[in-house]
Amino acid sequence: MLHSVIMAGGSGxxxxxxxxxxxPKQFLNFTGxxxxxxxxxxxCGDWISPARTWIVTGASHVSETQRQVPAVPIAQVLVEPxxxxxxxxxxIAAIQLAAIDPSACMLVMPAxxxxxxxxxxxxxxxxxxxxxxxxxxxxxxxxxxxTFPSTGFGYMQRGAQLPGNTVPAYDVAAFKEKxxxxxxxxYLSSGQYxxxxxxxxxxxxxILDALATFEPEMxxxxxxxxxxxxxxxxxxxxxxLFPQMPSISIDYAVLERADDVCAVEAxxxxxxxxxxxxxxxxxxxxxxxxxxxxxxVGVETTSCIIRTSSEHLVTTIGxxxxxxxxxxxxxxxxxxxxxxxxxxxIQKLKDMGLEGYL
Amino acid sequence: MLHSVIMAGGSGxxxxxxxxxxxPKQFLNFTGxxxxxxxxxxxCGDWISPARTWIVTGASHVSETQRQVPAVPIAQVLVEPxxxxxxxxxxIAAIQLAAIDPSACMLVMPAxxxxxxxxxxxxxxxxxxxxxxxxxxxxxxxxxxxTFPSTGFGYMQRGAQLPGNTVPAYDVAAFKEKxxxxxxxxYLSSGQYxxxxxxxxxxxxxILDALATFEPEMxxxxxxxxxxxxxxxxxxxxxxLFPQMPSISIDYAVLERADDVCAVEAxxxxxxxxxxxxxxxxxxxxxxxxxxxxxxVGVETTSCIIRTSSEHLVTTIGxxxxxxxxxxxxxxxxxxxxxxxxxxxIQKLKDMGLEGYL
Numbered sequence: 274m275l276h277s278v279i280m281a282g283g284s285g286x287x288x289x290x291x292x293x294x295x296x297p298k299q300f301l302n303f304t305g306x307x308x309x310x311x312x313x314x315x316x317c318g319d320w321i322s323p324a325r326t327w328i329v330t331g332a333s334h335v336s337e338t339q340r341q342v343p344a345v346p347i348a349q350v351l352v353e354p355x356x357x358x359x360x361x362x363x364x365i366a367a368i369q370l371a372a373i374d375p376s377a378c379m380l381v382m383p384a385x386x387x388x389x390x391x392x393x394x395x396x397x398x399x400x401x402x403x404x405x406x407x408x409x410x411x412x413x414x415x416x417x418x419x420t421f422p423s424t425g426f427g428y429m430q431r432g433a434q435l436p437g438n439t440v441p442a443y444d445v446a447a448f449k450e451k452x453x454x455x456x457x458x459x460y461l462s463s464g465q466y467x468x469x470x471x472x473x474x475x476x477x478x479x480i481l482d483a484l485a486t487f488e489p490e491m492x493x494x495x496x497x498x499x500x501x502x503x504x505x506x507x508x509x510x511x512x513x514l515f516p517q518m519p520s521i522s523i524d525y526a527v528l529e530r531a532d533d534v535c536a537v538e539a540x541x542x543x544x545x546x547x548x549x550x551x552x553x554x555x556x557x558x559x560x561x562x563x564x565x566x567x568x569x570v571g572v573e574t575t576s577c578i579i580r581t582s583s584e585h586l587v588t589t590i591g592x593x594x595x596x597x598x599x600x601x602x603x604x605x606x607x608x609x610x611x612x613x614x615x616x617x618x619i620q621k622l623k624d625m626g627l628e629g630y631l
Numbered sequence: 632m633l634h635s636v637i638m639a640g641g642s643g644x645x646x647x648x649x650x651x652x653x654x655p656k657q658f659l660n661f662t663g664x665x666x667x668x669x670x671x672x673x674x675c676g677d678w679i680s681p682a683r684t685w686i687v688t689g690a691s692h693v694s695e696t697q698r699q700v701p702a703v704p705i706a707q708v709l710v711e712p713x714x715x716x717x718x719x720x721x722x723i724a725a726i727q728l729a730a731i732d733p734s735a736c737m738l739v740m741p742a743x744x745x746x747x748x749x750x751x752x753x754x755x756x757x758x759x760x761x762x763x764x765x766x767x768x769x770x771x772x773x774x775x776x777x778t779f780p781s782t783g784f785g786y787m788q789r790g791a792q793l794p795g796n797t798v799p800a801y802d803v804a805a806f807k808e809k810x811x812x813x814x815x816x817x818y819l820s821s822g823q824y825x826x827x828x829x830x831x832x833x834x835x836x837x838i839l840d841a842l843a844t845f846e847p848e849m850x851x852x853x854x855x856x857x858x859x860x861x862x863x864x865x866x867x868x869x870x871x872l873f874p875q876m877p878s879i880s881i882d883y884a885v886l887e888r889a890d891d892v893c894a895v896e897a898x899x900x901x902x903x904x905x906x907x908x909x910x911x912x913x914x915x916x917x918x919x920x921x922x923x924x925x926x927x928v929g930v931e932t933t934s935c936i937i938r939t940s941s942e943h944l945v946t947t948i949g950x951x952x953x954x955x956x957x958x959x960x961x962x963x964x965x966x967x968x969x970x971x972x973x974x975x976x977i978q979k980l981k982d983m984g985l986e987g988y989l
Binding site: 581618 | 648928930942943944945946947949950953955957959960961962963964965966969970972975976979980983985988
């Protein structure tokens, strides 16, 4: 049986002041339709019901998660007692599912990405799930065809094509870290590389076996924890054992080390919405190349990203390449090309005792 | 007897969104001490009491005027039924004062300027008042020594020095419109030019005589209106007669045409606070050349003018020469050097049906 596992541990600051400590990116609405986590749950809605949907998140985000996706049973909202990256997150979901059904399959998805066509996504995920059910027990990824030479995404190089199936799938020959622009351009023009969009399909048993091989200590802790699945001791055991797990991504822990890592060619538009810079990819710019959300009036304003409410009027005169984000308690005005300094700004706010604004 | 007449008819939009239709510049606090109209009333406080202070303003500003300067008797808040520039404004104050005291003197001041030293101001105004009491009946102005080649102020060229008195005073040889930069520089270096700061001292009778000479129709209407001073018919008569007066400044109507126009050399720092650009003259910039009012945190931010409340956090990254003004309902982000486009912006807001934000 296939379950979806939504990783909603994000606590990023790159969308500050829109995102806050208690309202990270997955809870925001960037496209006008629904919040990212709502879109993620809805994406598989007709195929994997909320009754088979699991969400892994942090303690401070449980209530917002319930508020935004009330259809997901509360018992299936797993609460990480500490931030430990994606491998332990996948691990605890895997032991929960394996306890219910030894042959359980899991579709693992970040809660905070944008995928344009749900039907295309489901088609690809179904194809991936078929490969998982074959021998050998594969770890399936999704490779998105690059549409521009992104230096912000990780890439994977495709190897031999897998036999059969309606959606093309390939062995993953190599993973590539975020490249420089020149390298990204060669990846793009070669046609041999995909963006690794961090969405996976595998059997719970397969990923646990892989963790046993590559992360034996994490596996030992997971097996200890597995004894408490479905019992009243779960929370206490999780609080004791989870923080002992190494903080490592599932990519580093398993995927870059394992054989039988394959990828279906993703036929859907995908974006990880990594920063305000992603806005022009998600929303059509106006005739002055501005991407605007909310009530804005500009004079000689070009190539800006502007976000406000429908009540608070943001006006701009004679500006270019700015990010302007207004929220009721804080406003950001930033050079679009200097966005990484937001980390410096956040640190400065902490240093100045202004954590209340984070 | 000397009275002060404060011209508070301003309805400018150059400080939008801080200034609004119902809260023009004179009601704003730019220097942290008090609002501009409060400063204007207080400036002469020990010399000309509120009991001899008159304010001329528009109907929509009466309640805010009373709220901000409650010491001024409500009977001395004269309400213009229409906007008619400064000559009719001075005219109605003059007929009120002349009715009380045929030898009344009036110190006429805009409500929305900043003068740094009240004691210096009073000293100069007292000196000017002495010249008014001499023969011939002079119209006295205040000439501020230029400190920079302003292209935003009007100038006057000094003529022969008047005899006597502790504060130097001169005939005004010529008035000069706002000059271009090169001309402003020659004015500055010559030492023969003053800024005309729009503050005047004269007898009510003298300015009425001058209006009789140069603006006979306005004078006729004023004399008609004078019959109603102190009577219950004043408001009705004003509503009928005032709008018939030509909309003209006292400078054009009288000062540029009359003989016996003189100026004392103003020993005080003065600023007309004409736009956000004035802020660096009013308030010390920080070490990054930013002039900040309210809660602001910047990263790589230089030469900006930033204004917000002490609660709403404004943050900036990688920006230079910007004006950022946050108010609860509207925010402006503008190139400091493109500020005149605010007129275009205001028009655009009107065209878009967003008058509610003005």
